[in-house]
Amino acid sequence: NAGVTQTPKFQVLKTGQSMTLQCAQDMNHNSMYWYRQDPGMGLRLIYYSASEGTTDKGEVPNGYNVSRLNKREFSLRLESAAPSQTSVYFCASREPHSAANSRLHFGNGTRLTVT
Amino acid sequence: AQSVTQLGSHVSVSEGALVLLRCNYSSSVPPYLFWYVQYPNQGLQLLLKYTTGATLVKGINGFEAEFKKSETSFHLTKPSAHMSDAAEYFCAVSNNAGNMLTFGGGTRLMVKP
Numbered sequence: 658n659a660g661v662t663q664t665p666k667f668q669v670l671k672t673g674q675s676m677t678l679q680c681a682q683d684m685n686h687n688s689m690y691w692y693r694q695d696p697g698m699g700l701r702l703i704y705y706s707a708s709e710g711t712t713d714k715g716e717v718p719n720g721y722n723v724s725r726l727n728k729r730e731f732s733l734r735l736e737s738a739a740p741s742q743t744s745v746y747f748c749a750s751r752e753p754h755s756a757a758n759s760r761l762h763f764g765n766g767t768r769l770t771v772t
Numbered sequence: 773a774q775s776v777t778q779l780g781s782h783v784s785v786s787e788g789a790l791v792l793l794r795c796n797y798s799s800s801v802p803p804y805l806f807w808y809v810q811y812p813n814q815g816l817q818l819l820l821k822y823t824t825g826a827t828l829v830k831g832i833n834g835f836e837a838e839f840k841k842s843e844t845s846f847h848l849t850k851p852s853a854h855m856s857d858a859a860e861y862f863c864a865v866s867n868n869a870g871n872m873l874t875f876g877g878g879t880r881l882m883v884k885p
Contacts, residue, residue, distance in 0.1 A: 699875035699877045700862065702873070705872075763816045
Protein backbone atom coordinates (compact mmCIF):
# COMPACT_ATOMS: atom_id res chain seq x y z
CA ASN A 658 0.00 0.00 0.00
CA ALA A 659 1.94 3.03 -1.30
CA GLY A 660 -0.42 5.78 -0.06
CA VAL A 661 0.26 9.07 -1.87
CA THR A 662 3.03 9.03 -4.46
CA GLN A 663 4.54 12.17 -5.96
CA THR A 664 6.90 12.48 -8.90
CA PRO A 665 9.46 13.84 -9.42
CA LYS A 666 11.17 14.26 -6.06
CA PHE A 667 13.44 17.06 -7.26
CA GLN A 668 13.29 19.42 -10.22
CA VAL A 669 15.23 22.45 -11.39
CA LEU A 670 13.62 24.73 -13.97
CA LYS A 671 14.67 27.90 -15.73
CA THR A 672 12.34 30.88 -15.61
CA GLY A 673 9.62 30.49 -18.23
CA GLN A 674 9.82 26.71 -18.52
CA SER A 675 6.79 24.57 -17.86
CA MET A 676 6.35 21.31 -16.02
CA THR A 677 3.75 19.05 -14.46
CA LEU A 678 3.96 17.57 -11.00
CA GLN A 679 2.29 14.20 -10.74
CA CYS A 680 0.37 12.78 -7.80
CA ALA A 681 -1.41 9.47 -7.37
CA GLN A 682 -3.12 7.84 -4.40
CA ASP A 683 -4.20 4.24 -4.01
CA MET A 684 -6.55 4.65 -1.03
CA ASN A 685 -9.73 5.34 -3.00
CA HIS A 686 -10.01 8.83 -1.53
CA ASN A 687 -12.37 11.34 -3.12
CA SER A 688 -10.63 14.56 -2.13
CA MET A 689 -7.12 15.55 -3.18
CA TYR A 690 -5.05 18.66 -2.53
CA TRP A 691 -1.93 20.51 -3.64
CA TYR A 692 0.00 22.55 -1.07
CA ARG A 693 3.21 24.50 -1.24
CA GLN A 694 5.52 24.79 1.76
CA ASP A 695 7.74 27.82 2.29
CA PRO A 696 9.88 28.57 5.35
CA GLY A 697 7.92 30.29 8.11
CA MET A 698 4.68 30.19 6.14
CA GLY A 699 3.54 26.67 6.81
CA LEU A 700 1.59 24.97 4.05
CA ARG A 701 -0.63 26.99 1.77
CA LEU A 702 -3.35 25.44 -0.33
CA ILE A 703 -2.94 25.91 -4.08
CA TYR A 704 -5.85 23.89 -5.48
CA TYR A 705 -8.05 21.06 -4.33
CA SER A 706 -10.40 18.56 -5.85
CA ALA A 707 -13.36 17.41 -3.78
CA SER A 708 -14.16 14.62 -6.21
CA GLU A 709 -13.31 13.31 -9.65
CA GLY A 710 -14.17 15.93 -12.24
CA THR A 711 -14.13 18.94 -9.91
CA THR A 712 -11.38 21.36 -8.96
CA ASP A 713 -11.36 24.56 -6.90
CA LYS A 714 -8.89 27.29 -6.10
CA GLY A 715 -7.22 27.48 -2.76
CA GLU A 716 -5.33 30.29 -1.12
CA VAL A 717 -2.53 30.74 -3.71
CA PRO A 718 -3.68 29.50 -7.15
CA ASN A 719 -2.05 32.12 -9.38
CA GLY A 720 0.48 30.65 -11.81
CA TYR A 721 -0.81 27.09 -11.45
CA ASN A 722 -3.32 24.82 -13.12
CA VAL A 723 -4.56 21.40 -12.06
CA SER A 724 -6.15 18.35 -13.60
CA ARG A 725 -8.05 15.63 -11.80
CA LEU A 726 -7.41 12.95 -14.39
CA ASN A 727 -9.37 10.24 -12.56
CA LYS A 728 -10.05 9.30 -8.97
CA ARG A 729 -6.42 8.30 -8.37
CA GLU A 730 -4.51 11.10 -10.05
CA PHE A 731 -4.29 14.85 -9.48
CA SER A 732 -1.61 16.79 -11.35
CA LEU A 733 -0.29 20.32 -10.87
CA ARG A 734 1.04 22.29 -13.83
CA LEU A 735 3.26 25.32 -13.93
CA GLU A 736 2.83 26.89 -17.37
CA SER A 737 5.62 29.48 -17.08
CA ALA A 738 7.74 28.97 -14.00
CA ALA A 739 8.91 31.94 -11.95
CA PRO A 740 11.52 32.14 -9.17
CA SER A 741 8.68 32.87 -6.70
CA GLN A 742 7.45 29.33 -7.35
CA THR A 743 10.60 27.84 -5.83
CA SER A 744 9.13 25.75 -3.04
CA VAL A 745 8.38 22.27 -1.79
CA TYR A 746 5.11 20.97 -3.16
CA PHE A 747 2.97 18.44 -1.34
CA CYS A 748 0.07 16.45 -2.62
CA ALA A 749 -2.44 15.07 -0.13
CA SER A 750 -5.65 13.10 -0.09
CA ARG A 751 -8.43 12.98 2.47
CA GLU A 752 -9.99 9.90 4.03
CA PRO A 753 -13.05 8.60 2.25
CA HIS A 754 -15.82 10.11 4.32
CA SER A 755 -14.42 13.60 3.59
CA ALA A 756 -15.67 14.96 6.87
CA ALA A 757 -14.10 18.12 8.21
CA ASN A 758 -12.40 16.14 10.96
CA SER A 759 -10.85 13.50 8.75
CA ARG A 760 -7.10 13.37 8.30
CA LEU A 761 -4.98 14.19 5.29
CA HIS A 762 -2.47 11.71 3.91
CA PHE A 763 0.58 13.41 2.42
CA GLY A 764 3.10 12.44 -0.20
CA ASN A 765 6.80 12.99 0.40
CA GLY A 766 6.95 16.18 -1.61
CA THR A 767 8.56 17.61 -4.73
CA ARG A 768 11.38 20.08 -4.21
CA LEU A 769 11.26 22.60 -7.06
CA THR A 770 13.87 25.25 -7.77
CA VAL A 771 13.31 27.91 -10.43
CA THR A 772 16.40 29.83 -11.50
CA ALA B 773 -11.83 33.42 7.64
CA GLN B 774 -9.83 31.07 9.78
CA SER B 775 -6.20 31.42 10.77
CA VAL B 776 -3.57 29.73 12.91
CA THR B 777 -0.65 31.29 14.77
CA GLN B 778 2.19 29.22 16.14
CA LEU B 779 4.31 31.11 18.63
CA GLY B 780 7.98 30.38 18.18
CA SER B 781 9.35 29.14 14.88
CA HIS B 782 12.10 27.28 16.74
CA VAL B 783 11.95 25.59 20.14
CA SER B 784 14.90 23.86 21.78
CA VAL B 785 14.61 21.51 24.76
CA SER B 786 16.88 19.05 26.49
CA GLU B 787 16.20 15.36 26.28
CA GLY B 788 13.80 14.44 29.08
CA ALA B 789 12.42 17.96 29.45
CA LEU B 790 8.84 19.08 28.91
CA VAL B 791 7.85 19.95 25.36
CA LEU B 792 5.34 22.79 24.88
CA LEU B 793 4.46 24.02 21.39
CA ARG B 794 1.95 26.83 21.24
CA CYS B 795 -0.93 27.22 18.83
CA ASN B 796 -3.69 29.83 18.73
CA TYR B 797 -6.46 29.86 16.17
CA SER B 798 -9.26 32.02 14.96
CA SER B 799 -12.40 30.58 13.51
CA SER B 800 -15.94 31.86 13.13
CA VAL B 801 -17.40 28.44 13.87
CA PRO B 802 -16.46 25.67 16.31
CA PRO B 803 -13.20 24.43 14.92
CA TYR B 804 -11.69 21.11 14.09
CA LEU B 805 -8.05 21.29 15.15
CA PHE B 806 -5.06 19.20 14.20
CA TRP B 807 -1.39 18.77 14.93
CA TYR B 808 0.80 17.30 12.20
CA VAL B 809 4.49 16.38 12.40
CA GLN B 810 7.01 16.47 9.58
CA TYR B 811 10.27 14.54 9.76
CA PRO B 812 13.11 15.56 7.42
CA ASN B 813 12.43 14.94 3.73
CA GLN B 814 9.00 13.48 4.42
CA GLY B 815 5.40 14.56 4.15
CA LEU B 816 3.26 15.47 7.13
CA GLN B 817 1.78 12.85 9.45
CA LEU B 818 -1.17 13.31 11.79
CA LEU B 819 -0.22 13.48 15.48
CA LEU B 820 -3.66 14.13 16.92
CA LYS B 821 -6.93 15.95 16.29
CA TYR B 822 -9.72 17.60 18.20
CA THR B 823 -13.24 17.32 16.86
CA THR B 824 -15.83 17.36 19.65
CA GLY B 825 -16.09 15.98 23.14
CA ALA B 826 -13.12 15.67 25.48
CA THR B 827 -10.92 18.74 25.35
CA LEU B 828 -7.73 16.84 26.21
CA VAL B 829 -6.68 14.86 23.18
CA LYS B 830 -4.03 12.17 23.21
CA GLY B 831 -2.00 11.39 20.13
CA ILE B 832 0.83 9.20 19.02
CA ASN B 833 4.32 9.11 20.53
CA GLY B 834 3.15 10.43 23.94
CA PHE B 835 1.94 13.81 22.67
CA GLU B 836 -1.26 15.42 23.82
CA ALA B 837 -3.05 18.73 23.27
CA GLU B 838 -5.74 20.60 25.14
CA PHE B 839 -8.47 22.58 23.41
CA LYS B 840 -9.24 25.76 25.36
CA LYS B 841 -12.10 27.61 23.75
CA SER B 842 -11.85 30.64 26.06
CA GLU B 843 -8.20 31.11 25.07
CA THR B 844 -8.65 29.96 21.43
CA SER B 845 -5.65 27.74 21.98
CA PHE B 846 -4.62 24.19 21.17
CA HIS B 847 -1.14 23.80 22.63
CA LEU B 848 0.82 20.59 22.12
CA THR B 849 2.71 19.01 25.02
CA LYS B 850 4.83 15.99 25.85
CA PRO B 851 6.10 15.38 29.39
CA SER B 852 9.54 14.11 28.41
CA ALA B 853 11.28 14.88 25.12
CA HIS B 854 13.12 12.20 23.20
CA MET B 855 15.75 12.71 20.54
CA SER B 856 13.42 11.16 17.99
CA ASP B 857 10.91 13.99 18.58
CA ALA B 858 13.12 16.42 16.67
CA ALA B 859 10.95 17.50 13.73
CA GLU B 860 8.74 20.32 12.52
CA TYR B 861 5.27 20.54 13.97
CA PHE B 862 2.27 22.18 12.35
CA CYS B 863 -1.01 23.21 13.91
CA ALA B 864 -4.01 23.36 11.57
CA VAL B 865 -7.70 24.27 11.62
CA SER B 866 -10.39 22.95 9.31
CA ASN B 867 -13.51 24.69 8.13
CA ASN B 868 -16.83 22.93 8.54
CA ALA B 869 -16.98 21.82 4.95
CA GLY B 870 -13.64 20.12 5.36
CA ASN B 871 -12.26 21.37 2.09
CA MET B 872 -9.94 24.00 3.53
CA LEU B 873 -7.30 23.08 6.08
CA THR B 874 -5.35 26.15 7.21
CA PHE B 875 -1.88 25.58 8.62
CA GLY B 876 0.22 27.60 10.99
CA GLY B 877 3.77 28.58 10.09
CA GLY B 878 5.28 25.58 11.86
CA THR B 879 7.58 25.14 14.86
CA ARG B 880 10.87 23.33 14.50
CA LEU B 881 11.60 21.33 17.65
CA MET B 882 15.23 20.61 18.48
CA VAL B 883 16.15 18.16 21.23
CA LYS B 884 19.56 18.45 22.87
CA PRO B 885 21.24 15.44 24.44
